[in-house]
Amino acid sequence: MTAPKVSSPKSLTGIDSCQLLTPPQLQTLGATAAPKTKKTPWGETECQWVNSDISVYVAPDTTQGKGLATVYGNSNTFSGFIPVQVAGYPAVSVNKQSRSCSVYVGSSDTQTFLVDFTRLGGQRADYQDPCGFAQTVAGAVLANLPAGK
Structure with a gap:
């Protein structure tokens, strides 16, 4: 099984992982905690938002x-x-x-990002489908990315 090609690439290069979601998007998603960062296994910085309802983290791979x-x-x-x-x-x-x-998204043929979502206590209807919500978060990230190569 081979990965599909990305027809309209977007670039993750040079974007701080905590800037991949805007403050209004975070508010809409319910990710209202201050972000925390740590290194991914591939050496980049991931950003995580955790509160009593949810945990969301975004990890780019460039x-x-x-x-x-x-x-x-x-x-x-x-x-x-x-x-x-x-x-x-x-x-x-x-x-x-x-x-x-967890949802991995190909933003280009050479870059990807991971969105990991966990419902901790939140009762919002959209939190009940964890993969659907992770895809919603990923769609918000994609909306913020500039065109790539």
Whole structure:
């Protein structure tokens, strides 16, 4: 199984991971806590927002240079590997649980980002579908990205 190509690339290069979602988007999503950062396994900074209702984190990958091909190449390491589309971009939902889901989105053929969502206590209707909500967050990130190559 090979990763689909990205027809209208967007760039994650040079964007602070905590700026991938705007303050109004964070408010709408209910991610109202101050962001925290840490390093990803591939050496970039991920940003996480955690409050009593939800945990959302966004982790860009601009360093490995393989886009979704990296995720597809590791598909056997995930539970529930499901190819999807987010705002017209190729994506994969993985590791779906009753309260959490991760979505990898190919913003270009060489870049991707991960959105991980966990419902901690929130009762909003859209929190009840963790993969759907992670895709909503991913769509918001995509809306903020500039055109890429």
